[in-house]
Amino acid sequence: MNQFYNKHFLKLSDFSKKDIFELIKISEKLKYDKKNFQEKKTLINKNIILIFEKNSTRTRCSFEIACFDQGANVTYLDIKNSHIGYKESLKDSARILSNMYNGLQYRGKYQKNLEIFAKYSKIPVWNGLTNEFHPTQILADLLTIKEHTKNKNIDQIKLSYIGDINNNISLSLIEASIIIDFELYLISPQKIEANNNPYINNILKKIKNKNKIHITNNIDIGIKNADFVYTDVWLSMGEKTSLKLWEKKIKIFSNYQVNKLLLIKSNNPNIKVMHCLPSLHLYNHYKKLFTKEIISKYKLFNGLEITNEVFESNNSIIFQQAENKIHTIKAVMTSTLLKKKY
Ligand code: CP
């Protein structure tokens, strides 16, 4: 029996190392079959709903392409143009939609809202990003890491994540490291703040016993001999986009940028650079977000969390990560919707 059948995909820590490796294996097969024009359509007549409370390019398109490739029908629902959470409770919305659809993706603010959907849905619910977690992203990242880890197993790599360690990418990478047991350095001037959030409290409890997870503000130690360096935006979608908060973040993180010097400090000319995207690396693109004063005060001419030079370099595997979202999301969908694995 397929261990994923009829299960939700809410966070990585609901799964074992064996499960995660199995999902990666299914993704590899789906990727191979798609590239070789031999993909079997296994979701014909299935109806899928994608609910978005926050913006998306990659995740939405990956879910939609996964549906098209597999023969499923798909509805995109922007929460603002629906009754969900306003005229109609999450509990009622879940019961109504799970009588209409076979699978439901939710991207929203709170993990606890996603859990309400899951509790009252009769169908698999997939997390397309919450403030706390982004598990479909990390699954795509693990596939990408595997594709670039030919001489080692994934549990033998060192991954350094630099920047905002209180966001969904960082927290999901921690979950991945706890499960898979790869070495994870979180390089940041911050500490992880739980703020009474039970999911984050749980992570903090678990990392106490993990000697492969290190939190440091020392860039030299954190990056040395890393196989992969990963960064994400300094201000995430769940946060207020005020100039004041931006300036606060820039002040905290401006020395924690992925740039050429950081790559040199890794002492690994083949270090691979990762970013979940979208990223603020192009001056002409992000300059409209800030005042001229902020740009000159913090010398924001060469990217924010990553420079354009590194973004465009041969070390970058960023676009491969984005593409791999199709294959890993498809693996999650087919595995949770079908009795038999793809
Ligand atoms: N990485 C990611 O989730 O991108 P989107 O916000 O475009 O979906």
Ligand code: NVA
């Ligand atoms: N931390 C980012 C990830 C985007 C994919 C955000 O939540 O905005």
